[in-house]
Amino acid sequence: MDPSRKRKIRLAAALAAAVCLASVLAYTSFSAASEAAKPSELREGHSYEVTGKVVDGSIARAGNELRFRIRDRDGSKSVPVTYTGSVPDPFREGREVIVSGELKRGMFVADRDSLVTKCPSKFTKQEQSS
Amino acid sequence: MAGVGSACLAIALLTALYAVAASIRGARTGRREWVTSGRRAMYCMAGLCVGAFVILEAAFLRSDFSYRLVAEGSSTDTPTFYKVTAVWATQDGSLLLWATLLSLFATAVLFLTRRSLRDIAPWATAVLGVVAAFFLCLMLGWENPFDTLAVAPQEGAGLNPLLRHPAMMIHPPMLYTGYVGFSIPFAFAIGALITRHTGADWIRATRRFALIAWTFLGAGIMLGALWSYTELGWGGYWAWDPVENASLMPWLVGTAFLHSIMVQEKRGMLKVWNASLICATFVLALLGTFLVRSGILDSIHAFGASTIGVQMLVFIACVIALSAGLIVARLPDLRSEAKLDSLLSREAFFLLNNLVLVGLCLVIMWGTFFPLISEALTGTEASVGPPWFDRLTTPLAIVLVLLTGIGPVLAWRRVTPRSMLRILRAPVTATGFAVVALLAFTDAAKSLPSLLMFSFVAFVLVVVAQEFWRGTRARRVMTGESWPRALARLTGRNRRRYGGFLAHAGIAVLFLGVAASSAFIQQRDVRLSPGDTVKVGDYKVTYERATAKLGGDSGGTGAPISLGAVMRVQRGGESYILRPSRNYYSTTDPSKGVISRFFDGEATSEVDVRWGLRRDFWLAVRPDLVSLEKPIARADRRFADSPGQVQAVVIQALTELYRQDPPPAAFRAIVSPLVTWIWIGGAIAVLGALVAAWPSPEARLRRVRSLYAARLGRELSRA
Numbered sequence: 079m080d081p082s083r084k085r086k087i088r089l090a091a092a093l094a095a096a097v098c099l100a101s102v103l104a105y106t107s108f109s110a111a112s113e114a115a116k117p118s119e120l121r122e123g124h125s126y127e128v129t130g131k132v133v134d135g136s137i138a139r140a141g142n143e144l145r146f147r148i149r150d151r152d153g154s155k156s157v158p159v160t161y162t163g164s165v166p167d168p169f170r171e172g173r174e175v176i177v178s179g180e181l182k183r184g185m186f187v188a189d190r191d192s193l194v195t196k197c198p199s200k201f202t203k204q205e206q207s208s
Numbered sequence: 209m210a211g212v213g214s215a216c217l218a219i220a221l222l223t224a225l226y227a228v229a230a231s232i233r234g235a236r237t238g239r240r241e242w243v244t245s246g247r248r249a250m251y252c253m254a255g256l257c258v259g260a261f262v263i264l265e266a267a268f269l270r271s272d273f274s275y276r277l278v279a280e281g282s283s284t285d286t287p288t289f290y291k292v293t294a295v296w297a298t299q300d301g302s303l304l305l306w307a308t309l310l311s312l313f314a315t316a317v318l319f320l321t322r323r324s325l326r327d328i329a330p331w332a333t334a335v336l337g338v339v340a341a342f343f344l345c346l347m348l349g350w351e352n353p354f355d356t357l358a359v360a361p362q363e364g365a366g367l368n369p370l371l372r373h374p375a376m377m378i379h380p381p382m383l384y385t386g387y388v389g390f391s392i393p394f395a396f397a398i399g400a401l402i403t404r405h406t407g408a409d410w411i412r413a414t415r416r417f418a419l420i421a422w423t424f425l426g427a428g429i430m431l432g433a434l435w436s437y438t439e440l441g442w443g444g445y446w447a448w449d450p451v452e453n454a455s456l457m458p459w460l461v462g463t464a465f466l467h468s469i470m471v472q473e474k475r476g477m478l479k480v481w482n483a484s485l486i487c488a489t490f491v492l493a494l495l496g497t498f499l500v501r502s503g504i505l506d507s508i509h510a511f512g513a514s515t516i517g518v519q520m521l522v523f524i525a526c527v528i529a530l531s532a533g534l535i536v537a538r539l540p541d542l543r544s545e546a547k548l549d550s551l552l553s554r555e556a557f558f559l560l561n562n563l564v565l566v567g568l569c570l571v572i573m574w575g576t577f578f579p580l581i582s583e584a585l586t587g588t589e590a591s592v593g594p595p596w597f598d599r600l601t602t603p604l605a606i607v608l609v610l611l612t613g614i615g616p617v618l619a620w621r622r623v624t625p626r627s628m629l630r631i632l633r634a635p636v637t638a639t640g641f642a643v644v645a646l647l648a649f650t651d652a653a654k655s656l657p658s659l660l661m662f663s664f665v666a667f668v669l670v671v672v673a674q675e676f677w678r679g680t681r682a683r684r685v686m687t688g689e690s691w692p693r694a695l696a697r698l699t700g701r702n703r704r705r706y707g708g709f710l711a712h713a714g715i716a717v718l719f720l721g722v723a724a725s726s727a728f729i730q731q732r733d734v735r736l737s738p739g740d741t742v743k744v745g746d747y748k749v750t751y752e753r754a755t756a757k758l759g760g761d762s763g764g765t766g767a768p769i770s771l772g773a774v775m776r777v778q779r780g781g782e783s784y785i786l787r788p789s790r791n792y793y794s795t796t797d798p799s800k801g802v803i804s805r806f807f808d809g810e811a812t813s814e815v816d817v818r819w820g821l822r823r824d825f826w827l828a829v830r831p832d833l834v835s836l837e838k839p840i841a842r843a844d845r846r847f848a849d850s851p852g853q854v855q856a857v858v859i860q861a862l863t864e865l866y867r868q869d870p871p872p873a874a875f876r877a878i879v880s881p882l883v884t885w886i887w888i889g890g891a892i893a894v895l896g897a898l899v900a901a902w903p904s905p906e907a908r909l910r911r912v913r914s915l916y917a918a919r920l921g922r923e924l925s926r927a
């Protein structure tokens with residue numbers, strides 16, 4: 079086989095592999111992704127990754143379940159959340175948290191162990207500006 | 209002193225700019241005195257950066273709260289150990305650490321290459337100078353670590369309790385050493401491209417730096433994982449968090465680079481690839497620094513919105529554009545000197561391993577930036593979770609481990625199928641036995657990926673053992689040395705080869721731990737009252753009683769209150785006590801009552817782990833303070849104006865109340881098989897890398913001889 083043809087074949091094979099990888103990535107990620115949303119944007123039956131603030135005085139425990147409400151960063155509309163699994167150390171009232179799950183009959187049922195707490199504001203730059 | 213610190217930084221910036229100008233002038237005119245002057249300016253800059261760093265450390269040690277940084281990140285009751293580390297817990301301090309490490313690395317490499325690489329080194333000096341100048345600019349313009357407060361507060365905010373862990377003390381400097389270390393080969397690669405000296409000289413000069421950077425970055429990632437496992441209270445060591453990913457990406461590409469440069473050294477191939485890899489590694493290292501600080505991706509690590517995100521991004525974009533442009537412009541000079549002879553050769557397998565490593569990096573990159581990608585494509589921000597990462601990286605990791613075994617035993621150029629069969633016969637047979645044993649005696653068949661991974665790990669270990677065995681035996685035949693001596697000599701004389709084997713064995717062992725602990729983990733979350741017993745796997749766990757301690761928690765983190773539990777763990781005839789607890793740090797929030805301040809601040813899990821080679825038993829507790837709420841509220845009102853001693857007694861009484869009558873506490877118990885082998889494997893890999901990086905006696909001898917020859921040459925030419 080002459081070298082230029084060989085090079086073309088090699089290039090085509092490499093490109094095909096790259097395209098394959100890219101499409102696998104795109105396909106799997108879009109099908110596995112959960113949409114990011116604020117508490118006020120949730121609709122029934124979709125899975126979301128919600129970012130919001132824990133409403134003051136809303137944290138309660140029932141058996142293994144943790145219940146609390148989260149609201150938009152700047153807003154008052156809130157959604158009740160029921161959660162099981164590990165609670166990160168910085169979890170507190172008024173903290174910003176990220177949790178994924180699904181809205182079922184007005185209650186956000188969170189996936190197990192999906193709760194992430196953003197780092198406490200005491201250690202961030204925001205405090206300075208306020 | 210803050211003024212002196214700022215001045216150090218400002219002079220360091222001028223020095224760096226001078227070094228850039230002098231080196232470029234020297235390189236263009238060929239006047240050595242300018243090059244020498246530029247190099248010495250870099251030494252000088254290193255001195256200034258170290259000076260600034262020492263001044264800042266001193267301020268932290270004496271708790272000088274007139275420094276904004278000290279007031280924000282330290283306090284008088286922070287233990288000394290953590291005062292030292294609080295410097296790099298802040299953004300400004302970590303920038304200073306970056307610049308200081310960079311200047312030290314630059315000094316080391318420029319000193320070592322002062323008599324060689326005469327064409328490339330000045331340009332490399334200039335590149336390193338530009339990078340250093342950028343970081344110094346960031347500090348002087350936006351994030352000056354020497355900012356002072358008009359009124360010094362009485363007490364500082366204290367170091368984030370989550371960071372009070374020994375692993376966290378060394379994790380950031382290690383990561384930074386890794387990130388910074390990769391800037392050395394990057395700078396020399398750019399120098400090589402500019403001067404069109406694209407042979408393997410720049411690689412030989414900086415290979416060791418790349419290896420050291422790789423080692424530190426890897427060790428830093430491992431320490432981060434260990435911290436996550438023992439401090440974060442969720443029981444895992446890797447969460448595919450954006451910042452974790454950000455440190456893994458340059459490590460993966462750096463690994464690819466370390467392998468493919470061997471192909472360039474031996475065969476003069478893959479030049480474009482190598483130049484691209486090192487540029488990519490450096491860009492990813494910058495990206496890692498940027499991601500931690502920018503807050504563009506949601507992460508527990510994203511320590512708030514930063515003021516330097518845009519600047520970092522612009523710099524990264526410039527680095528990408530310039531290095532890509534330079535590589536394209538030098539394509540004619542980067543032609544391969546040889547061709548791939550056969551697909552059955554070491555270079556072909558190295559290429560394959562490179563593709564897998566870069567593929568892994570691309571997968572991780574896609575997942576990490578998916579929120580941004582999806583927002584750009586569909587308008588909604590969406591993210592992928594750990595299951596997605598696991599699903600895509602597992603097959604790649606399995607292939608990678610297989611290649612780890614095959615690659616290094618193949619010869620360069622070509623291997624006949626017959627000789628390949630001869631080399632691999634014993635390992636393949638042993639792997640077969642291992643598979644049979646796994647199927648017969650363990651549950652490995654339940655998870656196909658783990659079964660594959662275990663088999664390939666066995667394969668790699670046998671390959672490595674076989675190589676050591678054959679080498680040692682051959683040496684014994686030749687020299688008649690004793691076994692241990694022959695082994696030591698063999699390794700000492702071929703450090704790169706056998707250090708590499710050791711690193712491969714370490715990585716294989718690490719994957720053994722990862723595969724076993726992720727596929728066969730048993731976990732339970734329960735609420736228990738004293739006296740309750742629960743079963744986790746084969747373990748029986750009994751909550752014996754609650755504990756409460758004031759001051760002096762076992763970890764030495766300076767937490768005022770720690771509440772915990774005494775747990776009896778039984779398995780078969782074995783029985784022992786674990787004491788997980790939870791540390792409560794006081795807050796200065798004025799809206800809280802004087803007593804509740806001590807309970808409503810930060811809290812961290814102090815997990816207790818029974819380490820074992822076969823399995824770990826991991827236990828964390830989360831006490832419920834509900835029974836204390838009313839007494840605390842009452843105490844807030846009654847003792848609001850009481851002196852500190854009285855309040856201390858009240859707190860003592862409250863914790864005693866908890867100890868005597870605790871409400872049910874939440875526990876998480878994990879049985880994680882073979883997880884210890886992750887740390888052991890990591891340690892073996894680091895050891896292997898150190899062996900490979902250590903200068904061999906022959907090399908030292910060669911250097912002495914060449915120096916001697918050079919001096920002789922100079923004197924002869926003078927005579």
